[in-house]
Amino acid sequence: MxxxxxxxxxxxxxxxxxxxxxxxxxxxxxxxxxxxxxxxxxxxxxxxxxxxxxxxxxxxxxxxxxxxxxxxxxxxxxxxxxxxxxxxxxxxxxxxxxxxxxxxxxxxxxxxxxxxxxxxxxxxxxxxxxxxxxxxxxxxxxxSLLTLPTVEARIRHYKWEVKYEYKSQDCYKKLVIAINGKTPGPSIIAQQGDTVVVELKNSLLTENVAIHWHGIPQIGTPWSDGTEGVTQGSY
Known part of the structure; x- marks a missing residue:
């Protein structure tokens, strides 16, 4: 042109x-x-x-x-x-x-x-x-009588690896337990009705790991919440 x-x-x-x-x-x-x-x-x-x-x-x-x-x-x-x-x-x-x-x-x-x-x-x-x-x-x-579309529920997958890493959270380098290299750990983003699936790999050589879900319903996985060794398994 x-x-x-x-x-x-x-x-x-x-x-x-x-x-x-x-x-x-x-x-x-x-x-x-x-x-x-x-x-x-x-x-x-x-x-x-x-x-x-x-x-x-x-x-x-x-x-x-x-x-x-x-x-x-x-x-x-x-x-x-x-x-x-x-x-x-x-x-x-x-x-x-x-x-x-x-x-x-x-x-x-x-x-x-x-x-x-x-x-x-x-x-x-x-x-x-x-x-x-x-x-x-x-x-x-x-x-306001506006009709918003219903959001379809989704299955959200996350892969976490727990291991020791050196971090300087308070300007002093020390050994901490991190998830995917982060401490605090990564966020889970979901909405009501979603199913969250977390695959956890424990790379700590001498310790077990238990993740506490703060009361989020464990449908079909009751062993994944509660007190470690009592109502919740550790890995």
């Missing part, structure tokens, strides 16, 4: 920006955006929205603000889709707190959240280890 002396249209730029955003090629997308502005192609709502998503995915809230200001100054009003895209960008990058801030801002600006808003925000908060807040939003959506 350029070789033939034709200038790409906003449709061409929008399609390219969208492809780069989906591939998380943010730096390349910013270069395309800058070139588009340089050659005088005027952004439309779609292009502005993609850029808002890109900056949100980078955690650059000040640039998201700048994009929205540029939209308004160009006579283009943000829509609920614009805010949903911003929240979705935060969700994909596990930035639940920032997504929650944008949720509040869209309400301050008199944009009513829809089902997609709540879905994206609940996903972001769940990824950011904020299950209680995610559940509160789920209840709020139900009160």
């Amino acid at each position: 350029v070789d033939q002396g034709e200038k790409p249209t906003i449709v061409s730029y929008g399609a390219l920006l969208s492809a780069l955003e989906k591939g998380k090629l943010y730096d390349e997308a910013l270069q395309v955006w800058e070139h588009m502005l340089k050659v005088g192609v005027v952004p439309n709502l779609y292009a502005f929205t993609i850029m808002a998503s890109i900056y949100a995915g980078q955690g650059r809230s000040e640039m998201v603000d700048s994009i929205i200001r540029d939209m308004v100054s160009s006579g283009i009003e943000p829509t609920v889709v614009t805010f949903n895209v911003i929240i979705s960008g935060c969700a994909r990058n596990s930035m639940g707190s920032i997504a929650f801030e944008w949720f509040h801002r869209m309400k301050v600006l008199n944009f009513s959240p829809n089902e997609i808003t709540y879905e994206m925000l609940i996903e972001a908060l769940a990824k950011d280890a904020k299950p209680k807040l995610a559940y509160e939003l789920y209840l709020r959506a139900n009160i």
Whole structure:
């Protein structure tokens, strides 16, 4: 197109920006955006929205603000889709707190959240280890008579290896018991209805290991919780 002396249209730029955003090629997308502005192609709502998503995915809230200001100054009003895209960008990058801030801002600006808003925000908060807040939003959506899809239960597999490692948790290197090289150990991320399967390898040479699940129902595995050597086996 350029070789033939034709200038790409906003449709061409929008399609390219969208492809780069989906591939998380943010730096390349910013270069395309800058070139588009340089050659005088005027952004439309779609292009502005993609850029808002890109900056949100980078955690650059000040640039998201700048994009929205540029939209308004160009006579283009943000829509609920614009805010949903911003929240979705935060969700994909596990930035639940920032997504929650944008949720509040869209309400301050008199944009009513829809089902997609709540879905994206609940996903972001769940990824950011904020299950209680995610559940509160789920209840709020139900009160607003919004219908959220039922999340299908999943089987979540984890493999843990317990062994001795040297760590400097308090700025003093010493021998500790670690799980997959971490102390405290790794997180388990699940939701109500899921089945969690943990394969544990005990690499401690002289000690047994027992994992206490703090009352999580042991369906078919009653020996996996309780007091070691009494109601729980050790490995």
